[in-house]
Amino acid sequence: MRILMxxxxxxxGLVAARRLLKDRALLAxxxxxxxxxxxxxxxxxxxxPLDLADLDQVxxxxxxxxxxxxxxxxxLNAGLQNVSGGRSRQGYELTFAANHLAHHLLLRLLLPRMAPDGRIILTASGTHDPAEQTGMPPPRHADARRLAHPETDPDLDRSAGVxxxxxxxxxxxxxVMTARELARRLAGERPDLMVAAFDPGFTPGTGLARDYPFPLSLVFRFVLPLVVRGKRVSTPANSGRLLAQLAVDPRWAGARGDYIAVRxxxxxxxxxxxxxxxxxxxARLWTDSEALTGPV
Ligand SMILES: NC(=O)c1ccc[n+]([C@@H]2O[C@H](COP(=O)([O-])OP(=O)(O)OC[C@H]3O[C@@H](n4cnc5c(N)ncnc54)[C@H](OP(=O)(O)O)[C@@H]3O)[C@@H](O)[C@H]2O)c1
Structure with missing residues (x-):
């Protein structure tokens, strides 16, 4: 089985990769x-080599x-949280560019290379949903052009951190929206492909907060894993195990744009x-993202 991550x-993702290697996957x-x-x-x-902050590298x-x-x-599991106003090589807001645009382009480029009954999984997050009240500022819209060029967004938060x-x-x-739209688009020509968005739950202890002020990144990595508990709270070991499970378990083969969460x-x-x-x-997010990343 050839797996690309x-x-x-x-x-x-490291935990998931090691699990998949144990299952003898051919991993790239x-x-x-x-x-x-x-x-x-x-x-x-x-x-x-792949830096998602550069579409040429993608x-x-x-x-x-x-x-x-x-x-x-x-x-498609890579993700970052940039809180210092970074830009991608193409000049787009860095977090949006790396987490969304680069993966959107990558999956469009690789779609023709998907094996029969293949699986496409995008790692998303419960923070996407205001109703989950995760403590993160929730999304206000999914307008790709404003997200790529936040200086054009009249509602842009004044604080760079927020x-x-x-x-x-x-x-x-x-x-999440990409997974849903992809599944809709594949329904005609590639109904065999499984597509899912994965929510690992709140998983402190990883490197995700590395761009935060140093004390906060230490708290996320070392303190929160000891003190937060709950059904939507996880560990890298648990979420990595479940991501690997989602990638290979026949139970999930029927997902077609579903949002599948660690609970x-x-x-x-x-x-x-x-x-x-x-x-x-x-659908609009898809076509606007195509325009921002170029034809394949
Ligand atoms: N931790 C949580 O609470 C949580 C909750 C919900 C969703 N998630 C999602 O889970 C996924 C994994 O995050 P994590 O918590 O495991 O964080 P992590 O420890 O920081 O791992 C992130 C991974 O993404 C890679 N990556 C980051 N920026 C990249 C770039 N520009 N180009 C290529 N690769 C890049 C990193 O590679 P390097 O080794 O080069 O740094 C690393 O392998 C992310 O999509 C994140 O949004 C995490």
Whole structure:
């Protein structure tokens, strides 16, 4: 089984990658620094350079991957939270560009390479849903052009930290909407493909808060795992195990744009936010994202 991952070098994705390797998957990972990948990947994982903050690298990566055999599982798990106003190589807001636009382009480039009954999974987040009250500023809209160029957004938050965190929850909304729109588009020509958005639950202990002020990133990595509990709270080990399960377990083969969330020790298919269920908004996000990333 050939599995292609982004975000397999740390946190939740690293746990999932190791699980999939145990199941003897042929694993390829796009990584920012292949030379710094975990030592146990050596000789077992096909590591290829990929920085999602640069759409040219996404195209080069996809071209290299397309040379190999068909892809059974495309696991788009990489994610970041930029709270310091960063931009991608193409000048788009960094979190939106890396978490959403780059994955949108990558999956469009690799769709023709998907094996029969293949799976496409995008890691999203409960922060996309205002009703979940996660403590993150929730998305206000999914207008790709305003998200790519936040300086044109009349509602932009004044604080860079708030704006960055809202850009994150919004990028995760875009992941959910992309999964739904992709499934709708595939219904005619590739109804065999499984498509899902994955919510790992609140999972402190990973590197996700690395761009936060240093004390806060330490709290996220070392303190919160000791003190937060709940059905929607998870650990990297638990969420990574469940992400690997979603990638291969026959139980989930019928997902067609479903939003599948970690709840305690298991996975549940749950409704996403109201905006994520707006089919017109999902279709618009898709075409606007195409315009921002270019033809394939
Ligand atoms: N932790 C949570 O509470 C939580 C909750 C909901 C959803 N999520 C989602 O879960 C996924 C995994 O996050 P995590 O918590 O495991 O965080 P993490 O430990 O920071 O891992 C993130 C992964 O994404 C990769 N990545 C980040 N920026 C990249 C870029 N520009 N180009 C290529 N790869 C890049 C990282 O690679 P490097 O090794 O190069 O850094 C790493 O492998 C993300 O999509 C995140 O949004 C996390």
């Amino acid at each position: 982004t975000g397999g070098t740390a946190g939740i 990972i796009g990584a920012r620094r292949p030379d710094r990948a975990p030592a146990d990947f050596s000789g077992r994982v096909d590591l290829k 195209r080069a990566f996809a071209a290299r991957i397309a040379e190999g055999p068909p892809i059974d599982v495309l696991l 704006a960055g965190r809202r850009a994150y929850s919004t990028s995760k909304l875009c992941n 305690g020790r298991g996975l549940e298919s749950v409704p996403p936010s109201a905006l994520a269920q707006d089919d017109e908004a999902c």
